[in-house]
Amino acid sequence: MDAIRWLDDGEQRAWRAYLRMHGQLTARLNRQLQAESGLSLADYEVLVHLSETPDGRLRPFELQRGLSWEQSRLSHHLTRMQHRGLIRREGCTEDGRGAFVVLTGAGRRAVEAAAPGHVDTVRKLFFDGLTGDQITLLGQLSTQVLTRLDESTEDGLAVRPATPRHVPGC
Amino acid sequence: MDAIRWLDDGEQRAWRAYLRMHGQLTARLNRQLQAESGLSLADYEVLVHLSETPDGRLRPFELQRGLSWEQSRLSHHLTRMQHRGLIRREGCTEDGRGAFVVLTGAGRRAVEAAAPGHVDTVRKLFFDGLTGDQITLLGQLSTQVLTRLDESTEDGLAVRPATPRHVPGC
């Protein structure tokens, strides 16, 4: 029961600037993608992952891990993308529970058409304003925080199936 | 018509790590807030802004600027928060178009109850894994990018209503 360690002034500023920056940045990226390609950032990420495989197909759970998305978000999103003809679902013969997500021709054309403009915007709005050192730092920082997040998920600190040990009566 | 400048390997890694980190981090913060206080991160930010004013009231457009939210998002969010009793809307006598958003007692109690746990989680998941230098640099980086975003909005590069000559002083 220690005293609350509030954020000091610098932390406060950094935190708020960071949150605001991210919001603004992704809003801009989304608008650019939407306007020029009819895709959202989420669509784009899904399509990129698929397009990076040799045959443009992945199991949903692979996609899920690659994107770090919630399973259900992915499923809903794939349904919408399927309706728009960007991807197709196929059954999986090796695993009766499974499925495949397959990039359609339209899907591939959509990413390929979107990519140059998107990368250009990411550069203009983000990378071009940063030094190499800053980019390196950001990468390190992100990786550090990610590691920390993973670790604290595994043991007790986050979601855990309420005391699987020592259940009275077991 | 220059050649496309794709992201190099380091940029690619930094960018993807960054996007993933942000997603995971905010997901965790949202869950913690939701679980312990029944608030979302968005709710929390609104309430914090209100609670930082002397009388717990702001004009929607002030809130909008403070949060850098879309006007319509704010309006919808306020409606939902109003239904949950966290804020109240009042008319504005000085400006017939205007309104006030007022923190209710329940709203104030909610932020105050939420704050310690939230700050603690932000520390545990984020700041405690970073050095002071990293925090400083993140603040700088965010501010730089924000400036860049603002600049490129004002002149031609993004949406602009033809001739916006009329800056609201305030």
Next chain:
DNA sequence: CCAACATAGCTGATGTGTCATCTATTCCGG
């Protein structure tokens, strides 16, 4: 073999964000 459990995936309800559009008021130049 089979009961318990884990894994893969889908779905419906509900809360959230964006876009386009709408009303009402205020501001401002002629």
Next chain:
DNA sequence: CCGGAATAGATGACACATCAGCTATGTTGG
């Protein structure tokens, strides 16, 4: 003082995200 433009704000439609819960198949220890 009037008409057009800017400002403040709300709203409906729709896309998106999360949660809880569901089915079906695979895996494994007894």
